[in-house]
Amino acid sequence: MCEVDVCVVGLGYIGLPTSLVLATNGSKVHGVDVADSVTSRLQAGLATFEEPGLQDALDAAIGTDNLTVSDRTVPASTYIIAVPTPIGSDKSPDTSYIQAAAVQIAGHIQPGGLVILESTSPVGTTEFVAKTIYSLRPDLDSGDLAFAHCPERVIPGSMLREITVNDRIVGGLNPQDAARAATLYRTFCTGEVHLTDARTAEITKLAENSFRDVNIAFANELSMVAEGLGIDPWEVISLANKHPRVNILQPGPGVGGHCIAVDPWFLISSAPNETKLIKAARIVNDFKPSFVSEKIKRELESSDGTSVAILGLAFKANVDDLRGSPSVEIVEELASSRPDLLIRVVEPFITDLPSNFRQYSNIRLDSLEACLENEELIVLLVDHDLFKKVDMSLLATKRIIDTRGMWRELNV
Known part of the structure; x- marks a missing residue:
C-alpha cells in the first residue's frame, strides 16, 4: 500500500494548483520538481508565482499535512504528469519533459497504478507514455497499469476556481482507465466530468x-x-x-x-x-x-x-x-x-x-x-x-x- 495517493510531477502553473486542490480535498500528495528554486520555496511555505489565492491555498494544504514536496518521484497509487510541452525553433512539439517524467515514474509505479497526463500534448502522447513505462518495466504485463489524459482548462488569474468548477475531459486508453481517472477528479471537481478515449481528449484540448x-x-x-x-x-x-x-x-x-x-x-x-x-x-x-x-x-x-x-x-x-x-x-x-x-x-x-x-x-x-x-x-x-x-x-x-x-x- 503506497503512503502517497497522488504524486504530481511538475509543480509549475498547473501542477502546483492541482497539488494544492487535491491535498485540501483529502488526498495525500507528493509534488515533484527538478528546479531547486521551486522546491526550496515550497518547502519554506512560499508560493512560486503570482496567482490570486495561491498562497492561501498553499497554507491550507500545508495545514492538512497532506502535501510534501521534493525533487524526487516516490511510490504512489496515482501519478499526474504536469510538465511543460514547448515547441522547438522549427515549431515541432518537444515532448522530452513528458518522456523524462515517464522514466521517473517507471522506477516506482506498481501493478494497479494510474498515470494521468495533464500536460497539453500532441495526439498519441498518452500512448507514448504507456509504451515508455512498459518498456522500462519488463516485469509488468500489459493492462497492469491504467493511463489517461485529462487536459487542464484554466486561465491565469482564476486558476484555483477554474480547476474546481470547469468541466473536465478524461480520456483513457480504455473505458476502465477513463473511469478510474474520473474518480480522482470527482474528489475536487464540481463541474461535469466527461469520459472519452485518450486521443479524443488530446485533440479536443488542441481544438479548443x-x-x-x-x-x-x-x-x-x-x-x-x-x-x-x-x-x-x-x-x-x-x-x-x-x-x-x-x-x-x-x-x-x-x-x-x-x-x-x-x-x-x-x-x-x-x-x-x-x-x-x-x-x-x-x-x-x-x-x-x-x-x-x-x-x-x-x-x-x-x-x-x-x-x-x-x-x-x-x-x-x-x-x-x-x-x-x-x-x-x-x-x-x-x-x-x-x-x-x-x-x-x-x-x-x-x-x-x-x-x-x-x-x-x-x-x-x-x-x-x-x-x-x-x-x-x-x-x-x-x-x-x-x-x-x-x-x-x-x-x-x-x-x-x-x-x-x-x-x-x-x-x-
Whole structure:
C-alpha cells in the first residue's frame, strides 16, 4: 500500500494548483520538481508565482499535512504528469519533459497504478507514455497499469476556481482507465466530468485553443487592415458586433502564454496538409508583434525620439506570467535594432527583468509614475488594472500607442 495517493510531477502553473486542490480535498500528495528554486520555496511555505489565492491555498494544504514536496518521484497509487510541452525553433512539439517524467515514474509505479497526463500534448502522447513505462518495466504485463489524459482548462488569474468548477475531459486508453481517472477528479471537481478515449481528449484540448487562436487572428488581422487604411479598428469591431450573429474579439499586440500560442502547432504537426487555416492564424498572430514594433519605430523616427515607455510585459492582464509574451518579443526587437534607444518598462507584477533581457543595456525596469512624468511616447501593451487607473490628464500631452484600445474607451 503506497503512503502517497497522488504524486504530481511538475509543480509549475498547473501542477502546483492541482497539488494544492487535491491535498485540501483529502488526498495525500507528493509534488515533484527538478528546479531547486521551486522546491526550496515550497518547502519554506512560499508560493512560486503570482496567482490570486495561491498562497492561501498553499497554507491550507500545508495545514492538512497532506502535501510534501521534493525533487524526487516516490511510490504512489496515482501519478499526474504536469510538465511543460514547448515547441522547438522549427515549431515541432518537444515532448522530452513528458518522456523524462515517464522514466521517473517507471522506477516506482506498481501493478494497479494510474498515470494521468495533464500536460497539453500532441495526439498519441498518452500512448507514448504507456509504451515508455512498459518498456522500462519488463516485469509488468500489459493492462497492469491504467493511463489517461485529462487536459487542464484554466486561465491565469482564476486558476484555483477554474480547476474546481470547469468541466473536465478524461480520456483513457480504455473505458476502465477513463473511469478510474474520473474518480480522482470527482474528489475536487464540481463541474461535469466527461469520459472519452485518450486521443479524443488530446485533440479536443488542441481544438479548443486553436479555435481561440483563429478568432484572435481575425481580430488582429482586421486591426492591421483598418490601421493601414487610416480607420479606427476598435470602432469597426464595435459597429460590426452590433450584428446579432457577429462577435469579433478585441485585437492586441499578439498572442502569448503557453497554450494558445503553442497548442495549434501540435495539430499542425499532426496533419500539416489539413491545417491550412490553423497555420495561417498562427502566422498572423506571430507577425503582430513585428507590426507593433515597426509602428513604434516609425513614431520614434517622426519625432527623433531617444526613449520610450513600454507598459506591460506579461502575456495577459494582472498576472506575472511572461511565457511567450508578445510584449517581451517587442521589447527585445526594439532593444536589438535600436541600441541607442532607452526602453523604460513598467511591469507591476515582477521585481526583476527576465534573464533574456540581460544582454541589453538599454532596457530598464521603471515605475509607472516615472515613465508618465518623463516619457513623451507611451506604448500600452498589456491592459493591467493599474494602467486603467491612470489619471487621464497625465496623458493629455503624450503620444500614445494603445495596442489594447483601453484608453480609447476612456476618451483619451
